[in-house]
Amino acid sequence: MRDKLIRMELDVGRMTLRLLTVFRSSQHSYDSTDTCLVAVVHDGVTGLGEGTPAWAHGETVEQVVAAVAEHGRDVLGPDLSDPDRVLDRVADWDGPVGARMALDGAVHDWVGRSAGVPTWQLYGVPRTMPEPTGYTIGLGSVAQTLELVANAPAVGAFKIKVRGAEDLDRLAAVRAVTDLPVRIDPNEAWDLRTAQELTPALRALDIQLVEQPFPRDAVEVYRRYRELPDRLPVFLDEGCTDVDSVRAAAGLADGVVVKLAKSGGVRATRRVMEAARQAGLSVMLSCNCESELALSQAALLAPLAERIDIDSQFLLRDPPFRGLGLDQGRIVLGDAPGLGVLPSDQHAFGGVDPSTGVGVRSDGGPAD
Incomplete structure (x- = not known):
């Protein structure tokens, strides 16, 4: 009975990205960085989102993960039946920038997955970017x-x-x-x-x-x-x-x-x-x-x-x-x-299974 009452699940963890070489600017030097990974499960469909801490403004990945774990469910609401309203709530939330980015991304991913098509197609975005990168x-x-x-x-x-x-x-x-x-x-x-x-x-x-x-x-x-x-x-x-x-x-x-x-x-x-x-x-x-x-x-x-x-x-x-x-x-x-x-390797980011969202603890720790 409990499973039938649960309409949405949220899991969060951290993901380490390693660079090919040390990258240097006038302010920083690093060869890896940590980001936040969020999995939102609703109606049997999982959406994944990534959130990068706003390091230039003092945010840390620990703060981002903790904010999602503590407040993410309340910000999203009970379900994703009205994604536009959910996305507005995320954008208006005063939580860390990286936390908002991760939740927003997971909802956008869920929207496309639930429809069985790429999200860019639903939004009328061209598959090829209009300008060179x-x-x-x-x-x-x-x-x-x-x-x-x-x-x-x-x-x-x-x-x-x-x-x-x-x-x-x-x-x-x-x-x-x-x-x-x-x-x-x-x-x-x-x-x-x-x-x-x-x-x-x-x-x-x-x-x-x-x-x-x-x-x-x-x-x-x-x-x-x-x-x-x-x-x-x-x-x-x-x-x-x-x-x-x-x-x-x-x-x-x-x-x-x-x-x-x-x-x-x-x-x-x-x-x-x-x-x-x-x-x-x-x-x-x-x-x-x-x-x-x-x-x-x-x-x-x-x-x-x-x-x-x-x-x-x-x-x-x-x-x-x-x-x-x-x-x-x-x-x-x-x-x-x-x-x-x-995912190219689900173990590279804490063991999240993109089909179920299982594998990352809500407290932000890695999967057991």
Whole structure:
């Protein structure tokens, strides 16, 4: 009798993603990262979602997992019979960003699986992303950078992590071997003087844009950089997380970088992208270090972006999910029901069985 009364089950755990090499930026250096994995079971159908802690804002995977375990059922409600209302509740919840992202993803996966078709098909999203994706290269020597460029997948652009003038040789070497657009990302490492000194050389190298050159709270510096002649277009990343911060960016930048891991899932990030368009800002859809499950969640928003930077699947060793493809630089979504990806090794993420949702304890620990 008890089983008949249970309409929905929720399980949560953590999943470790290991990179092929150590990845370095001006702020971080890592060779693995942990994300949150959620399984929602309703009417015999399981939906899986991934949530990445908003590490730039102090979130940890422990906080994300604990929030889902404690509050997830209440946020979702008793069942998924009205997914739109459930997704609105998740987007409006004041819990950790990664927790909202994971729950939102699991509901989107469940919607497609319950209908027996890919979720992107239900939402009218094209299977092939409308714009080529970029490929991110971390800090390193000229030789290391050129090796990564030579071995990169057939993408449509490169994003190079930089610090300052010491990286001009790397950028010149990259420009000498490719005509693809090159974007740079100092991750808040510059001051105005650095930008003034570097901009002429960067323009000569035909650098397409710069992401988050200055600290997120350096509002006056962003305004002064906009006054420079022949400056680079600026996209804000760490400085834009929600609708209010996007509206504030209108006078500081030319575009914004949006990520589910900053805004809290597909529903919340769509609101951010729509606010950016209303503010006249260009939009780049991007990601943190995430598996193909999370990237497939983000892909539902691809038609709303002018630029795509979905590339962490290329950086992972033994990816736990598979399904995304690449065609002429554009990401191709998987055709499996739900978010379109399938587990490549269920033990890689705590033993969740995608058909039943069994295998991860609700307290966030690994399966026994």
